[in-house]
Amino acid sequence: MLAIDFGAGGTVVVAGRLDAAQCPAAQSFLDKVQGKVTLDCSKLEYISSAGLGVLLKTQKRLAASDGRLRLAGVSPHLRDIFRYSGFDQIFEIEAAQP
Amino acid sequence: MTAIRAFRRDFDAVEELFAFTSDAFGAEGIDQRLRPAVDLVLEELFTNVVKYGKKSRAAVHVEVARTPGGVRVTMIEDDAERFDPTAAPATDTTTPLEGRTPGGLGLHLVAKLVDSIEYRYVEASRQGRTTFSKALVRVAKEGEKDARD
Numbered sequence: 001m002l003a004i005d006f007g008a009g010g011t012v013v014v015a016g017r018l019d020a021a022q023c024p025a026a027q028s029f030l031d032k033v034q035g036k037v038t039l040d041c042s043k044l045e046y047i048s049s050a051g052l053g054v055l056l057k058t059q060k061r062l063a064a065s066d067g068r069l070r071l072a073g074v075s076p077h078l079r080d081i082f083r084y085s086g087f088d089q090i091f092e093i094e095a096a097q098p
Numbered sequence: 099m100t101a102i103r104a105f106r107r108d109f110d111a112v113e114e115l116f117a118f119t120s121d122a123f124g125a126e127g128i129d130q131r132l133r134p135a136v137d138l139v140l141e142e143l144f145t146n147v148v149k150y151g152k153k154s155r156a157a158v159h160v161e162v163a164r165t166p167g168g169v170r171v172t173m174i175e176d177d178a179e180r181f182d183p184t185a186a187p188a189t190d191t192t193t194p195l196e197g198r199t200p201g202g203l204g205l206h207l208v209a210k211l212v213d214s215i216e217y218r219y220v221e222a223s224r225q226g227r228t229t230f231s232k233a234l235v236r237v238a239k240e241g242e243k244d245a246r247d
Contacts, residue, residue: 017116020109020145046134048141049207053200063195077134084210085203086191 004029007040011072015043018051026051030058035067042073042096052085059091068092099164101125104157107148112141115160122162128169132232135211136162136169142204143173143183143228150181168213168233178226182217183208 002022007013012033018026039055047055059069072094074082079095082088101122105111116137123133140160147158154177161172189206208215208230215230 019112019116019141021112046137048138048145049201049204050141050145052203056198056200060195060198081138081207084191084207086193089192090195090198 002026011038011040013040013043015045017046018044018054019046019048020050023050023054027054027057030054030069031061033058033062033069034065035062036070037062037067038070038072040073041071041075041078044073044075044078047078047081049085052081052087055087055091070094073097099126100161101163102159102161104159105144106157107151107155109145109148111148112144115140115144118160119162123169126162126164126169128162128164129167129234131234132169135232136171139208139211139230139232140171140173142208146181146183146204147173147175147178151175151178154178165231165233167235168231170229170231172227172229175226175228177224178219179224180219180221181226182219183228184215184217 002014002016002018002025004012004014004026014026055069062068070092071082073096074093075096079093082091082093087093103118105114119133119137119140122128123130144158156175156177159174161174163170183205186205189202191206211232212230213232215228218227219225
């Protein structure tokens with residue numbers, strides 16, 4: 001299951017598993033954000049290529065109007081997935097606190 | 099021992115896949131640290147079958163078996179068109195944001211995450227079988243580049 005909502009300071013908090021079945025809900029939420037947005041991934045357990053597509057689509061839309069999506073609280077597993085996908089080159093990524 | 103279960107061809111069935119791997123890992127005594135990678139590879143293979151096998155309604159079977167220090171997973175697709183996930187063209191992950199489009203990363207991630215993967219297709223029975231293995235510690239063969247680099 002996936003939960004996505006606004007947290008403190010306008011941060012978007014995503015928790016659970018961003019898989020193919022959960023992408024429509026995540027995309028629907030992220031389609032509404034504007035400007036420079038931090039996505040708190042500290043409770044995100046899992047992401048697949050479908051979830052990466054949601055993040056990429058959002059980053060492209062925000063970048064077109066001088067915004068951006070920043071990924072924070074990224075676990076080592078997610079960091080590997082982002083690196084394998086080349087997302088470390090197109091997103092600002094902040095690792096989770098040890 | 100091997101755990102096996104059938105899944106309907108539906109994107110929503112990925113949640114059932116994950117429930118199955120959770121059960122199978124527990125029952126077979128497979129290290130849970132392998133689950134995120136195994137789930138991801140299974141999801142990518144399964145969603146490809148759903149996406150590109152729309153002519154068939156046959157269930158997709160998944161087998162999970164413990165190996166020394168790891169796991170071996172087989173996905174069996176009946177009434178299948180031939181589609182070799184190991185032969186997908188390389189994905190360029192260095193393209194700048196403006197040139198990137200969603201899609202094309204799934205099989206790239208599969209290749210990065212597995213230790214080995216094999217596809218077999220039997221024309222007579224129209225059955226496709228994809229088998230991959232993953233272990234916690236993998237010793238690269240001589241002269242082989244580590245797939246996870």
